[in-house]
Amino acid sequence: MSARLAPDIHSAAGLQALFAAVAGQPAIGLAVSGGADSLALLLLAQRWAASLPAAPRLHVYSLDHGLRPEAASEVAMVLEAARALGLAATGLRWSGDKPAAGLQEAARQARYRLIGAAMASDGVGVLLTAHHRDDQAETVLMRLAHGSGIEGLKGMAQLVEIEGVLVHRPLLALDRATLARVVASSGLVPVADPSNLDPHYERVRWRHAMPTLAGLGLDAATIAQFAARMGEADAAIAQMAEACFADMVALDGFGAASIALAPFAGLSAAISTRVLGRVLNIVGGRQKPRALGQVERLCAAICGDDLPKSTTVLGCVVRRKGETIAVAREPGRAMPGDALLLPRGELVWDERFRIVNASDDPGLTASVADYLPRHRLEAFLGFKVTAPAEAIRTAPIVRDTAGGVLSLGGWSFDERISVQLLID
16 A cells, blocks of 8 residues: 555445555454554544444454553543443553663563463454554654664555554554544544653654654655655665675575675675674574664675674674675573473574474483584594584483483484474
8 A cells, every 4th residue: 555545444445455465364453552543543433343244353452551640540531431342342451560770661561562462361362553644653763763773664564563562553554543534523632642742752852853744745644655665665775685695695504604705795785784684683582673874884895805704793703704704693692491382382592493302302402512522423424514513502302311412403314303404
């Protein structure tokens, strides 16, 4: 859907266009705070569902973050409004101590965690949020100010997983004023969260700047269109980077990577940075945040033949090895402790390997291989081991209660265990 072409929310076809991505879901959650945006989501979703011959089940979730005394009554208002529309509704509360710093991010994580748990209990598979075009514009401006690349400047995606919750944002083509009119015409009175006016928060400062930018021609619609075009550019670069990754990168059973130097150095910076970022993400155990500036600097050093003998970036050790760049997991950096493999269970180890116990044996343990002599490794594997020492030290090893080795890295020596290196 074009960022400039908003659907007609007063027509059945327009409502169907808004919610088309979730039309096949049997049950849909709505995150409703009581503000104008989320109340508009509630009203539009209810009208859409009412127009269908076989409507999905809608369930409203409203969370009291425990930060303002008025929040409890606001949640009660949302529940009453939802039930008056014939929808199931659940009130939740974030209890316990709150952090002094990073409060908004902590609140966001708690919100999705608590709503996600309630959704799982209610059999709801997707959550709708009320993010709209103005939110998108503010997000793009913040990311631009923070030096984001194309991947960040495409803004918020319509469909995304957050804290384990599948989230859909159906209102990204609509502006704040349109949503406010929907609520005003319904007779509902939205709540006003004072934090939305507090310039202590960066998003609020950008919101206050938006009228000035709009006067210069940089309004929310223009920024949203820019985000859509960045999304198209990002998809094109991702497609090219995927092909280059397949051609130039080799991953071994220890979770290490080697990059063919000559063809890699011949790529455009946008593509080589994307390829290198993916390698670091896989090998380094998906370190967060993924710092674009660090990846760009490392990429420039590799392509400019200025790479130090050895350097560490985002949980990885990177060095030149002949005509390749070798990338291995950095030892000692947030490595996981010993983990029991439950019978018929699985675990994701160091965000790099999926290890499955296909047996009923409860005594299997995954741990860090650490220092294993190469001659012992070669006896296990049956071939000469040339992987970097760091890769060997940081690979997972699974043992039984007698100390027998059942798997090492991505190799399994026993039918009870299967191991997969995660590359996506």
